[in-house]
Amino acid sequence: MFELHASKVGNLKNDVLSGLTVALALVPEAVAFAFVAGVEPLVGLYAAFMVGLITSIFGGRPGMISGATGAMAVVMVSLVAIHGVEYLFACVVLTGILQILAGIFKLGKFIRLVPHPVMLGFVNGLAIVIFLAQLGQFKVTNEAGELEWMMGTQLYTMAGLIVLTMAIIHFLPKLTKAVPSSLVAIVVVTILVQSLGLDARTVVDFVRDMTNDPSASIAGGLPQFAIPNVPFNLETLKVIFPFAIVLAAIGLIESLLTLTLIDELTGTRGRGNRECIAQGASNAVNGFFGGMGGCAMIGQSMINVNSGGRGRASGITAALALLGFILFASGLIEIIPLAALVGVMFIVVIGTFEWSSFRILGKVPKADAFVIVLVSGVTVATDLAVAVVVGVIVSALVFAWEHAKHVNVKRTVDEQGSTVYEVHGPLFFGSISNFLEQFDVSNDSDDVIVEFKNSRVADHSAIEAIDTLAERYIASGKTMHLRHLNSECKQLLTKAGSLVEINVIEDPEYHIATDELA
Template identity: 70%
Template sequence: MFDIITSKESNVKNDVLSGITVALALVPEAVAFAFVAGVEPMIGLYAAFMMGLITSAIGGRPGMISGATGAMAVVMVALVAEHGVQYLFAAVLLAGLLQILCGVFRLGKFIRLVPYPVMLGFVNGLAIVIFLAQLGQFKVTGALGTQEWMSGTMLYIMLGLVALTMAIIYLLPKLTKAVPASLAAIITITLLVHGLDLEARTVIDFVRDMLPVDQRDSATLAGELPTFAIPMVPFNWDTLMIILPTSVILCLVGLIESLLTLTLIDEMTDTRGRGNKECIGQGVANTVNGFFGGMGGCAMIGQSMININSGGRGRLSGITAAVVLLGFILFAAPLIEMIPLAALVGVMFVVVIGTFEWASFRIIRGVNKEDAFVLFLVTAVTVIADLAIAVVVGVIVSALVFAWKAARYVDSKTHIDDDGWKVYELRGPVFFGSVSHFKELFDVANDPEDVVIDFKNSRIWDSSGIDALDGLADKYEQAGKKLHIRHVSQECQSLLNKAGKFVEINVNEDPRYRIATDKLA
């Protein structure tokens, strides 16, 4: 329905206009996540500016937008509540340094190991999370000070403006692509609301609802330039123990979300980002946040999709978004305060429709049940718990599924050779998941005096396979039979205890491979 990819090439006009669109959409997100973390709105806006500027300038994925995010905000809540915002700045600074180390040691490449069903679940889960987050804009503060659902004229106006925003985004590209459809929709709805004096909530209304009653009348998004300051915390071991757990989680959550978003944009734009460079970019940005009073952050999939949808492809789009956001804070706060929330909700609904992998419903019918289960599991955990937890759970379940499948492929083909020896020609991997079936392949009691186990078409993967082969050799030795083991690697032979003496070495034919074991680590 909504074609997210409007252009596959970067140009200055598209990047600048797309950046302006993203800047407008960043404001309510940054403010909302600041309140989630328990800090002032300006700390979230500063984070959006610094994260967006630095990662766009030196990160590994042009066109990707970073800022304050909900996934990281929920991690910060406990630390801020118990120790204060200065400890948060210190934790964000340390998290940034850890992310830089991840990039230096080239750990970003491991994101390529995330299975495709996990990636689909991640995308679908985030689309649902973005959708659910927008529903909060349909609530207002009631007479008792509690949040209530809109009703009556206000609700009808809200729904109408959201529908009109989505219609503009859908129809305008069919007429012209000179201006990003999302930007045109936001400007049109803003002019319509204020020109006709419609009863519609604006960005400043959203900010006021999140402030204490005595601060609502003075609410504003106007601010100053962020200033350098070393976090005001004691520099000792106790402080490190307080912030380290939070910093490690922030580091991992930030990198997982950023690298998965990078992979998603790679697929959508048919280009390739640099994961390790993005780790360093995220780390530098969070380190700067710690020194300049920002709450830190990571890649934002919603804003990144807005940027891609609006034609932003180059670094200039993210830099423009950050600079324009800062310009709004310093010089033009009233302009962003008057933007109707309905326009921003409509833009995000389009992002949801374009982000969700609708093809996954067709894919489910064509794949095995295990992959379908992983897809649904990751989607559900992303919605219910957290993105990082969902990805870790998905990878673990996928690994277990793989191990279960691989375990079933171990078998042997037997025959009696010219010397009357029984030969077991093994096929498939021998590892912790397959050792039980491996042991069942042999008939120690009824085998002849000489038995050959040929690993030419098999591999021993780990120490469980080594132990299984040692145990088998012990059984044959106790039965008074001679065992001949062929085509194992030199490393495998060195790890064998009882079975090592039965290995027949063939320098020309023996394979070379490594064993996953702590003995040689």
């Protein structure tokens, strides 16, 4: 799906170097998402460290990067604004518990229900979101303390450094793959800016603009354990539970979709349920150590994979390096030009967007093309989780509508003078109306046979439709026989009583969907 410089073979050196690259890109992202959530920058940085470390060690997808994310931050902001940050920490703990339960009950398997058009819309919308997020780096604080767009020399310098960064990332792998091209680009651009004294915004400028504090820094100490300072009663649960449900769902959907994308890119397969448990554990820990929680980050995961990171060491390195920045090297990280990080993210955008979708839009069914565009648009307008849910629902409705047309009934008369109806196609909630309309109860003989050999009874609505048909023949004083009907239907067809005869000898052994088959 993605055309990136991605090797499918990993090694420790590549993991460590790609982890360092990811850590550099995590700093402004974590600060920005903390600002969105209405909390201090260190709350976002601590979250990126703890979520990244725990999921890298225990998660189901080596090489995938997790941290504080914007989709979860936009949900948190109202909770923080109304009730304060301590309620956020309690909510994050509950979010983690819910995600752990999802993994224990093996709900991760349902990510397989996401259709391919939804996946295409997901990655396209995500690429657009990442691109739009970078535009905020082109704003500076004016004398009135308000953000405004760059102009003049500063803008041209920013654009030139971005182009240089992207050029290094693109062309360096053609010369050597000994070190990640993204890391080289960041180092080269930083040295260039510092040695020439260029007027370029740096990481510390961004932090100070976000916090509106001219002395702000990413420096800090180790996260401290503390039980959230909230009343442990039913009222608190009523406040945080709705937020926790939404956060858990968003976090798992984004994480499992990112896992699927990384699987496709690396040619390997992650373990969804294990990832659910790891994401939950990381969020639960976050709540007790002053972090805002998070989930998988597609942008940083793509940087990692593109830089050669395949194993758990890449995510562990990224998390530990981020903590090292906070504790010991904040001064060095704060001088990195934002243009270098924006250039890295622009490369991610180019690699993430499914450009072939433009070519296939006119070749795939119109419904699939609509879903691709719809999911992309909803992703940009709302968030990724909502877009995926909308896409799955629309795809399911289209599927139901199309298959509702495929049920047809052939009417014949056998040698004994009985009316025989042969049902062809799936019988389910969407096709029952069409099914019932094809029977002529008043003009049929007194003995009617309905043959299900070429039909599949899929759900309870179908069973009720068969029962309704039986009642119509009973009301007309006629006998209806059902042949080749699955056993579940036999047990539930009670209204027709003894006048409904079922062929039990030739009936096949198959089942309506159960948990055992899931």
